[in-house]
Amino acid sequence: MIIQKLIGFKINSVSLFSSKLAGRMALFLFTKPLKGKINEEQSDFLDSAFHEELNHQGTPIMTYRWLGNKKTVLLVHGWESNSARWRAIIPELQAKGHTVIALDAPAHGRSGSRRFNALLYAEFINEATKRFHPEIIVGHSVGGMASVYYLHKYQPPSVKKVVLLGAPSEFSDIISRYFLMMGYNKKTINAIKKRIKDKYGIEVDDFSSVKHLKTILSEGLIIHDKTDPIIPYEDAVLINSNFKNSTLITTEGFGHSLYDESVSNHIYHFIES
Numbered sequence: 001m002i003i004q005k006l007i008g009f010k011i012n013s014v015s016l017f018s019s020k021l022a023g024r025m026a027l028f029l030f031t032k033p034l035k036g037k038i039n040e041e042q043s044d045f046l047d048s049a050f051h052e053e054l055n056h057q058g059t060p061i062m063t064y065r066w067l068g069n070k071k072t073v074l075l076v077h078g079w080e081s082n083s084a085r086w087r088a089i090i091p092e093l094q095a096k097g098h099t100v101i102a103l104d105a106p107a108h109g110r111s112g113s114r115r116f117n118a119l120l121y122a123e124f125i126n127e128a129t130k131r132f133h134p135e136i137i138v139g140h141s142v143g144g145m146a147s148v149y150y151l152h153k154y155q156p157p158s159v160k161k162v163v164l165l166g167a168p169s170e171f172s173d174i175i176s177r178y179f180l181m182m183g184y185n186k187k188t189i190n191a192i193k194k195r196i197k198d199k200y201g202i203e204v205d206d207f208s209s210v211k212h213l214k215t216i217l218s219e220g221l222i223i224h225d226k227t228d229p230i231i232p233y234e235d236a237v238l239i240n241s242n243f244k245n246s247t248l249i250t251t252e253g254f255g256h257s258l259y260d261e262s263v264s265n266h267i268y269h270f271i272e273s
Helices: 002-015 019-029 040-046 090-095 118-132 141-154 169-182 187-202 209-213 231-242 261-272
Strands: 052-054 059-066 071-076 099-103 136-140 161-165 219-225 246-251
Touching: 002 169, 002 187, 002 261, 019 059, 019 136, 019 169, 019 187, 052 118, 052 209, 059 090, 059 118, 071 118, 090 099, 090 261, 099 118, 136 209, 141 161, 141 209, 161 261, 209 231, 219 231, 219 261, 231 246, 246 261
Parallel strands: 071 099, 071 136, 136 161, 161 219, 219 246
Antiparallel strands: 052 059, 059 099
């Protein structure tokens, strides 16, 4: 936390003579993952799949495909991760006969882009869905938020079910936690919000899974841990209360990653029901 506060102090100092530059610097840090590239162990696992590189406006999207003869499941990982985070459930989904597709997010794994944002991630999901026509999407963390936005924007007829694992509800809450962590002053915060509006065409308060879910007809399964230190459990309650056709499963002790056999079993049952 000390390092973050020192960086925040420097950016606040920049804001005194150029709020625009401070906003650019702060948003750069917010959208630049420090982890998520594929290591040797993960590469060995992912090399068991068929690799296919898709494209969105010149940006490469790496996808991995394990073939089956039942439903097609698209797996969407979260921040500072990659498609190998699903290696615990992919073999079982294969064993059950499902085709499994995983994709690397922008600036993660083997996909392109130097920066990450949920809007671009939703476009990656759209390209993967057009290519593979999944019936189920499983999204973890911000991958869940990007999946919700994708479903809201494109209304794909093929997607019948969506699983949200530790997914955030409000972008405003995510970025507010970033502001607090960095210790940004009001001038820097306002500059970041203006930069987001100018660059992406959205107001911070308007990018909301709760708002996006109101147009989604897919059946939903929400799994969230009460001890999640990254995304508060209250987000899951809010999502569930605004998702017309959803079920909330509460866990305790699995944290944000939700790596546990019981969670996997809930996903398998939901997919096959």
